[in-house]
Amino acid sequence: MSRKKRWLRRLREIVGKEYLLTDPASLLAYESDALTLFRSQPAAVVLPASEAECIAVVRLLAAEKIPFTARGAGTGLSGGAVVEPGGVVLALSRMQKILTLDPQQGFAVVEPGVVNDDLNREAARWGLRYAPDPSSQTVCTLGGNLGENAGGPHCFKHGMTSQHVLFAKVVTATGKVETWGDAHSVPEDLDLRGFLVGSEGSVAVALQIGLRLIPKPQAIVTLFAAFDSIAGACAAVQSIVAQGLMPVALEVMDQRAIRAVEASVYRCGLPTDAGAILLVDVEGPENQIQEEAEAVEVALQKHRPMKTERAQSPEQRRALWKGRKGAGGAMGRLGPDSYVMDGVVPRSKLVQIMAYVEQVEQETDIPVANLFHAGDGNIHPHFSYDSRDRSQADKVEAAGAKILRKCLELGGSLSGEHGIGLEKEALLQEQFEPQELALMERLRRVFNPEDLLNRGRGLPLGSGCAEAFHRHGGRP
Numbered sequence: 477m478s479r480k481k482r483w484l485r486r487l488r489e490i491v492g493k494e495y496l497l498t499d500p501a502s503l504l505a506y507e508s509d510a511l512t513l514f515r516s517q518p519a520a521v522v523l524p525a526s527e528a529e530c531i532a533v534v535r536l537l538a539a540e541k542i543p544f545t546a547r548g549a550g551t552g553l554s555g556g557a558v559v560e561p562g563g564v565v566l567a568l569s570r571m572q573k574i575l576t577l578d579p580q581q582g583f584a585v586v587e588p589g590v591v592n593d594d595l596n597r598e599a600a601r602w603g604l605r606y607a608p609d610p611s612s613q614t615v616c617t618l619g620g621n622l623g624e625n626a627g628g629p630h631c632f633k634h635g636m637t638s639q640h641v642l643f644a645k646v647v648t649a650t651g652k653v654e655t656w657g658d659a660h661s662v663p664e665d666l667d668l669r670g671f672l673v674g675s676e677g678s679v680a681v682a683l684q685i686g687l688r689l690i691p692k693p694q695a696i697v698t699l700f701a702a703f704d705s706i707a708g709a710c711a712a713v714q715s716i717v718a719q720g721l722m723p724v725a726l727e728v729m730d731q732r733a734i735r736a737v738e739a740s741v742y743r744c745g746l747p748t749d750a751g752a753i754l755l756v757d758v759e760g761p762e763n764q765i766q767e768e769a770e771a772v773e774v775a776l777q778k779h780r781p782m783k784t785e786r787a788q789s790p791e792q793r794r795a796l797w798k799g800r801k802g803a804g805g806a807m808g809r810l811g812p813d814s815y816v817m818d819g820v821v822p823r824s825k826l827v828q829i830m831a832y833v834e835q836v837e838q839e840t841d842i843p844v845a846n847l848f849h850a851g852d853g854n855i856h857p858h859f860s861y862d863s864r865d866r867s868q869a870d871k872v873e874a875a876g877a878k879i880l881r882k883c884l885e886l887g888g889s890l891s892g893e894h895g896i897g898l899e900k901e902a903l904l905q906e907q908f909e910p911q912e913l914a915l916m917e918r919l920r921r922v923f924n925p926e927d928l929l930n931r932g933r934g935l936p937l938g939s940g941c942a943e944a945f946h947r948h949g950g951r952p
């Protein structure tokens with residue numbers, strides 16, 4: 477029996493034959509994440525159901541020196557959950573138990589495959605919520621959120637995933653099981669939570685995650701303002717924050733995004749003649765938020781909106797947010813493939829970067845829609861293209877790199893929340909000094925010494941790691 481057949485047989489023994497996928501049709505779904513520019517067919521996908529199975533799988537892969545990558549729902553947008561050819565995808569979607577929910581102490585312990593929204597629904601029964609809310613929250617997993625340090629519209633006030641992870645029980649790439657952080661106190665040992673969260677699955681695989689839950693707000697006011705240009709909406713965001721106001725969410729959508737939403741099942745009455753809309757949530761005790769909402773309205777008026785409106789009912793509020801969060805999906809009608817970028821600029825540079833995005837759009841002649849977390853200066857230009865046309869794929873990739881370089885030039889960063897993945901690996905040297913990258917790499921190697929776990933993700937290991945993957949994955 478060949479070596480490969482032997483380790484596949486042992487994987488099958490650990491998880492059961494139904495949960496080891498090797499046929500090409502099943503593997504197809506695991507060839508890419510939501511960034512389809514990169515594709516790679518794994519040798520197998522293994523779906524453990526429990527912590528014990530997951531540890532046994534990792535130990536086997538480590539012993540056999542097989543490259544592997546953890547995967548949640550595969551909604552990542554930087555190529556993080558894809559393994560190089562010949563490797564194994566460790567799919568954690570069957571590990572979906574909420575193990576503890578302690579309403580008194582305000583925390584939950586979950587398995588990594590729990591879907592973000594499922595935790596929220598459970599927490600809501602106790603008047604609590606899990607704050608980070610990626611727009612993909614109805615499907616993305618808390619393990620994937622930890623891997624990417626996910627954000628979301630309401631992270632402007634409440635902070636990203638890293639601010640909500642209390643601890644994680646992990647299995648390292650060599651099969652060692654450790655717990656980093658503590659639910660109740662400051663850990664006595666070295667606190668490695670910050671190192672793990674956002675490490676793009678390249679340090680260890682989370683088996684259990686302890687998460688902070690916060691009370692649901694007493695009251696919420698949702699407002700939106702329509703502007704004739706995206707510059708107007710961005711300038712309004714700057715004014716609101718400059719006045720010391722602290723809404724929970726400040727989200728901008730441009731005309732192309734608005735029209736895609738209004739033509740889809742997510743339609744929510746947005747004005748399709750507006751150049752852009754700004755969606756704002758203010759939350760807190762009833763007596764405070766009316767005053768804050770009025771102050772936001774005054775700030776908005778200074779930028780001459782076409783109109784401003786407050787959601788008149790909880791139903792209208794929910795519809796507006798469904799429209800915003802469904803916008804990524806609605807954009808599917810603009811082209812067969814999407815490339816959703818992620819970059820950050822100081823908030824004061826939003827108007828400049830959006831003008832540059834428009835310039836790049838004109839140069840490439842590929843339509844771009846914009847919907848983004850403006851409060852955080854986190855932009856997401858959304859290119860709609862056809863990957864079957866190789867030149868279009870080349871153009872969007874080059875356009876993405878140009879926009880990211882501009883973000884750096886304006887004092888920003890390569891990623892706000894989608895991570896580096898395969899997408900931005902080549903650009904990391906432009907943000908960090910060689911010695912900074914070397915330090916990150918040395919740290920990673922402590923837990924992933926042979927680089928078997930998610931090789932080349934989040935760090936430029938060796939030259940052109942991403943080249944191992946089939947770029948521009950249009951299928952013939």
Ligand SMILES: Cc1cc2nc3c(=O)[nH]c(=O)nc-3n(C[C@H](O)[C@H](O)[C@H](O)COP(=O)(O)OP(=O)(O)OC[C@H]3O[C@@H](n4cnc5c(N)ncnc54)[C@H](O)[C@@H]3O)c2cc1C
Binds near residue numbers: 509618629
């Ligand atoms: C329509 C749409 C909207 C989106 N909106 C947002 C948004 O508002 N904010 C935002 O931040 N992102 C957003 N995203 C991106 C994506 O949903 C997030 O990055 C999310 O956190 C990925 O979760 P996942 O379960 O799909 O993870 P995957 O894509 O499967 O994996 C992501 C990374 O995490 C690692 N990983 C997975 N599980 C584990 C584990 N148990 N331990 C260690 N590492 C692990 C993987 O190896 C990979 O590197 C959006 C994506 C889409 C398609």
